[in-house]
Amino acid sequence: MRTHFDAIVVGAGPAGSSAAILLARAGWSVALVEKQRFPRRKVCGECIAASNLPLLAALGVGPAFAASAGPELRRVALMSGERMVVADLPAMSHPEYPWGRALGRETLDTLLLEQARAAGAQVLQPWSALAIEGVAGDWHCAVEALETRAAVSLRAPVAIAAYGSWEALPLDRQRRRETRRASDLLAFKANFRDASLDEGVLPVLSFAGGYGGMVVADGGLTTIACCIRRDRLEACRQASPALRAGDAVEALLRRDCRGVRRALQAASRAGPWLAAGPLDPGVRLRADDPLFRIGNAAGEAHPIIGEGMSMALQSAWLLCAQLLADKRCDQLAGKAWQDDVARRYAAAWRSQFAPRLRLAAVFAHLAMRPAATTLLMGLARNWPGVLTLGAQWGDKTRCAVDAATMAALAPIAASAAPRPGRAFALPASRGGSGKHEMMITEENR
Numbered sequence: 001m002r003t004h005f006d007a008i009v010v011g012a013g014p015a016g017s018s019a020a021i022l023l024a025r026a027g028w029s030v031a032l033v034e035k036q037r038f039p040r041r042k043v044c045g046e047c048i049a050a051s052n053l054p055l056l057a058a059l060g061v062g063p064a065f066a067a068s069a070g071p072e073l074r075r076v077a078l079m080s081g082e083r084m085v086v087a088d089l090p091a092m093s094h095p096e097y098p099w100g101r102a103l104g105r106e107t108l109d110t111l112l113l114e115q116a117r118a119a120g121a122q123v124l125q126p127w128s129a130l131a132i133e134g135v136a137g138d139w140h141c142a143v144e145a146l147e148t149r150a151a152v153s154l155r156a157p158v159a160i161a162a163y164g165s166w167e168a169l170p171l172d173r174q175r176r177r178e179t180r181r182a183s184d185l186l187a188f189k190a191n192f193r194d195a196s197l198d199e200g201v202l203p204v205l206s207f208a209g210g211y212g213g214m215v216v217a218d219g220g221l222t223t224i225a226c227c228i229r230r231d232r233l234e235a236c237r238q239a240s241p242a243l244r245a246g247d248a249v250e251a252l253l254r255r256d257c258r259g260v261r262r263a264l265q266a267a268s269r270a271g272p273w274l275a276a277g278p279l280d281p282g283v284r285l286r287a288d289d290p291l292f293r294i295g296n297a298a299g300e301a302h303p304i305i306g307e308g309m310s311m312a313l314q315s316a317w318l319l320c321a322q323l324l325a326d327k328r329c330d331q332l333a334g335k336a337w338q339d340d341v342a343r344r345y346a347a348a349w350r351s352q353f354a355p356r357l358r359l360a361a362v363f364a365h366l367a368m369r370p371a372a373t374t375l376l377m378g379l380a381r382n383w384p385g386v387l388t389l390g391a392q393w394g395d396k397t398r399c400a401v402d403a404a405t406m407a408a409l410a411p412i413a414a415s416a417a418p419r420p421g422r423a424f425a426l427p428a429s430r431g432g433s434g435k436h437e438m439m440i441t442e443e444n445r
Helices: 014-025 050-059 062-068 105-119 170-176 230-239 245-256 258-263 308-323 335-367 370-382 385-393 403-414
Strands: 007-010 030-033 075-080 083-088 122-124 127-135 138-145 151-156 158-161 185-193 201-207 210-216 222-229 274-276
Touching (some): 007 014, 007 138, 014 030, 014 105, 014 308, 030 127, 050 062, 075 370, 083 385, 105 122, 245 274
Parallel strands (some): 007 158
Antiparallel strands (some): 185 222
């Protein structure tokens, strides 16, 4: 088994797999470490803004995405209590990709992972990264095979953290479990068959102590994802002690939101509720951090604006644009060179994503407060365009990867198609077996 690489990427979600594809196609040797077997369900709103579709096409999964994803998302709705306001979503000025769509993570992540493998990345799955130690130019990553418990130490001059915020390394998870607060936001997600949500509508849900969203994704399944304060969840469970956490959340949504109640009137749930958290919104990039971070490992926005997937995909491209700026690998061991890359990447990341984090925080805190939501609903009823404007402020139609960066990386991305004889191992259906389901928080037991 090979143990020395140009780069080690920990985490094979959209950020990690995208980085592995771009680097491997540029001639780098890449190890991509992922602890979960794919396909697997994951707590996620599953919306992919139109700004990301050119990136997916350049990564080589555009046709498969187009064939599997849900309908184009053309309208946005705000649902709170018995009220609902609908407005147009802004279209992106692209001749092929004006509208976003939704695709289950069990499908999207599998597509990107197999594309990374086809590009030449060595995929270690299911392997757990136990620790990343060293300095820029000389990293050591201890990994363990989850099925055989075989342990290996990988070595590379470049290390990229793409394991998100809920999927931190074991030591990080232990530290985070030590403190619980009433204000913690816990995330839940479920899929439903035969729901009556209109195609092309992207509702935002507002309720006391939480917020969420619904969307029609692939296979005609409707995804409902939400975040709820720990104290509100505990109150719901005390009122209905026989219910599991996810069932209590569903009961709350049906009771407190007419839009959810109507959408689920004749629906059946496809698999159990999944839970994760608590959320930890904020910027994790530090000027003195020698580890390159992408996706939620770099920073996390409140998911109310649905930009988590955008930040994952686009941050991978921003980092790789800096790493591949001179198309050379012979400088990788130089700490000064990596420090310069880190500074340029961090500046680009903050410029592109910090405003989204601030806007998402404002929207989230408004949505969780009934008085603020009442004022917002009144404004939206009189001026529905405020919802369209909010989507524009959330950068639904703007990509952090500019035309010049796309032009620089597109030849690399387009140079390699999947290797002959390799078929993508996509899931046949979603939500039924529970084989790959993952329950993260104790609250969902």
